Amino acid sequence: MSDVARQVGVSTMTVSRALSQPQNVAPETRERILQAIGTQGYVPNGVAGSLRARRGRGVVCIVPHIANSVFSDTLQGLNDALRPASMHVMLGTSGYSSMEEAQVLEEFVRMRPEAVVLWGTRRHPKSRALLRRLGVCVIELFDLVPDPFDQVIGFSNELAMRALVDHLLSQGRRRIAFVGSTNERDMSNTQRADGWRTALRHAGLASDGLMVEADGTTAGGEQAFRQLVATGVAFDAVCCVSDLMAVGVLIECRRMGINVPQQLSVCGFGDNPLAQAFDPPLSTVRLPRYAIGKVAGEQVLQRMAGEPVLQRTIDLGFELIVRATSAVL
Amino acid sequence: MSDVARQVGVSTMTVSRALSQPQNVAPETRERILQAIGTQGYVPNGVAGSLRARRGRGVVCIVPHIANSVFSDTLQGLNDALRPASMHVMLGTSGYSSMEEAQVLEEFVRMRPEAVVLWGTRRHPKSRALLRRLGVCVIELFDLVPDPFDQVIGFSNELAMRALVDHLLSQGRRRIAFVGSTNERDMSNTQRADGWRTALRHAGLASDGLMVEADGTTAGGEQAFRQLVATGVAFDAVCCVSDLMAVGVLIECRRMGINVPQQLSVCGFGDNPLAQAFDPPLSTVRLPRYAIGKVAGEQVLQRMAGEPVLQRTIDLGFELIVRATSAVL
DNA sequence: TTGAAAGCGCTAACAA
DNA sequence: TTGTTAGCGCTTTCAA
Secondary structure: OHHHHHHHOOOHHHHHHHHHOHHHOOHHHHHHHHHHHHHHOOOOOHHHHHHHHOOOOEEEEEEOOOOOHHHHHHHHHHHHHHHHHOOEEEEEEOOOOHHHHHHHHHHHHOOOOOEEEEEOOOOOHHHHHHHHHHOOEEEEEEEOOOOOOOEEEEEOHHHHHHHHHHHHHHOOOOOEEEEEEOOOOOOHHHHHHHHHHHHHHHOOOOOOOOEEEEOOOHHHHHHHHHHHHHOOOOOOEEEEOOHHHHHHHHHHHHHHOOOOOOOOEEEOOEOOHHHHHOOOOOEEEEOOHHHHHHHHHHHHHHHHOOOOOOOOEEEOOOEEEOOHHHOOO | OHHHHHHHOOOHHHHHHHHHOHHHOOHHHHHHHHHHHHHHOOOOOHHHHHHHHOOOOEEEEEEOOOOOHHHHHHHHHHHHHHHHHOOEEEEEEOOOOHHHHHHHHHHHHOOOOOEEEEEOOOOOHHHHHHHHHHOOEEEEEEEOOOOOOOEEEEEOHHHHHHHHHHHHHHOOOOOEEEEEEOOOOOOHHHHHHHHHHHHHHHOOOOOOOOEEEEOOOHHHHHHHHHHHHHOOOOOOEEEEOOHHHHHHHHHHHHHHOOOOOOOOEEEOOEOOHHHHHOOOOOEEEEOOHHHHHHHHHHHHHHHHOOOOOOOOEEEOOOEEEOOHHHOOO
16 A cells, blocks of 8 residues: 555555545545556555454354255355445354354454354354354344344244145145154254144144154155154155155155155155256245345344344245145145 | 453463463463453454464355355365364355456455465456465366466366266267257356267267257256257257256156157266256266365465475366166167 | 564544 | 554564
8 A cells, every 4th residue: 555655646544545535535636546556456455454443344154064055045145145245254164063163153253253144043152152242243044033142034944834734734634744854953853843743733633653753864754754654653644854855755655656646745845956856846845045145144234334123033934835746636 | 462461460472472372381371361361251353463464364265156056065165174274265256257256356355365266267357467466376166277377176077078978879879969058157068068079079970950058947958958859850869068957858858758768868967966866867977066175275275384286287087977867778 | 481662554533 | 635643453573
């Protein structure tokens, strides 16, 4: 910067102003400064600016695992919202562990971010203490809870699963099983199972013996379905905690010669690209993944602009997607 | 930091040393400093540290679009490699535009990153000038070129497509069509088409009239296939520029009552999760997406450690995945 | 083993 | 409209 100032014959302060408050610099001077910046290829030092401002222009975002379309869609939304404001995303992963999240967070907080965006609402006590001291806005994603740390954006896992079960009930299904996952370390598996149980209870139906759990993969879905069949319990529909497991169930059905949806309805959760492409196409629930990230970014910007927090809990809803695996009989 | 120093009764310099070079501080003093840090919840200011060091601990990574598993897998690899070294990823997107990439890059460079990781090898002249001035290591991903800007990590699109065509030739296919995409703004579509053409030429076969292009989606694949059939040209195999388009081709085949692979072989590219799950499972090429990111991160760390660049071009290869759509007849 | 001084590059506040 | 001063929080250098 001093090089530019020297070349133009002004002080560094004038160069600084030409960049940040151009209206306070004589047009002719500004012109010469901008030209010198161009020829010298001067790029302002944002680190120094952040030190002075006592806060950077970064937004920390820690997700469990980047290579999972749920998270990457959300990251895309966050990025799209922040880019026009010249903010950048500092990306980290927790590997589904709140302990690891706390460690990553501690390191990232050193860069004095403008905001912190985290997945889920399970926080290590260290993270809570750190975030409280940091004093910037903290936005939690996906698991809607009534009393968030600061602000939460998501949808209700329980209501979404209830909508799925209600849909199956409306199709005349009465013995609706649930395939859960053993490796979802956040609360969504529990919340979805609760939704399934509640919907059945409201309809006056039993859920006993109708729940199986396995690894949250396609293979896990196959295994869970075999397990369910092996118990000998009667069922005419299966709700799965994820599309991946539902695809496993469908694969196993095909192997066993069970006709879907004639003999059995199957539903997934999440609207993975697979759900649409699979044969038969899978009924599922579409989640506002991109919107969650986008709205999170917009909230960050609004709060930076000093606007008050209107809603601590923002429900972005979900969409029931009925496809062939639960078609009308 | 001065708060901690005051509480312990030492200078800030001693606190700084207790953190960065503990062996140069009396064990007893160090103990008291660490304790004070704990009770006060002091978190070092990384911005100030970076200003002093004249370089941050961030690695800029700009990909075309985060919500695409090719890019998110690579980001995951980069993140995994960098995390143990306490480096962080500053994430940006170019939307497949080198102009937009240049703008994002300019803003990110202000934070004085330790390294820059970019997708592809097409750069805006402004980006090149900026990167040259920056003077940090620049790693380009995916499109292997012989003479990269600094260092490139990827695989050969052309060789991968040739391997696919050679596989079809070995199965007795002779009239092999190519379904390309009109919206891939990087070079990979061209390189893959070149691979297809070259493989046919080497086998003494014609490629004229056997290429169609459409939007790079499932719907585009369907449309391209209808177009190909409509031309009336004879063909016994179709290579697609992506799995998504190949799935579109398969959907259209099913609609037209064409048996795959009895009447027609179909191949995709990329090994999207879809490829395995689709019915019939799709033959394709698996790309080292995660490894590309991981190796990029490792290279950054090695070069930070002062190790020399052994290979400017790192070829991580690919893997031919033969599934039902091109099974032996 | 510890401390004092200086400065990384920028900008708020005040002065001219 | 422009310049001067001071300091953001840290660490390198030199001195004790």
